Amino acid sequence: MPNRGTQAREYERLNAGDLVFFNGGPVLNDHIEHMGMYLGVDSDGRHRFISSRTKANGPTLGDTGGDSLLDGSGHYGVRFRTARRI
Structure with missing residues (x-):
């Protein structure tokens, strides 16, 4: 999943265990x-x-920093940038 500097939305490409990265x-x-x-x-x-x-x-x-959700308009959702599989 490329890092385009905006919210990543290609959720269908993700598999459990992938590393997800945020700004x-x-x-x-x-x-x-x-x-x-x-x-x-x-x-x-x-x-x-x-x-x-x-x-x-x-x-x-x-926690008080936000729910652990990649999708949506929450703190981490809008900052989700890319994912990598090892």
Whole structure:
């Protein structure tokens, strides 16, 4: 999935275990500052990931920084830039 500097929306290309990358800074571009692991689609049809957060002090699916959703208009959704498979 290419990093175009905007919200990535090619969810159909993702497999559980893929690494997902985000621009977490104040300037929204192609710079990567945060990463997580894609978990798949939840029971509500949303694309979930897990990552370590400063506010929660460890791996989490959500905290005061936002829910761990790749799709939508939430904090991490709009900052989702790319994914890679190892």
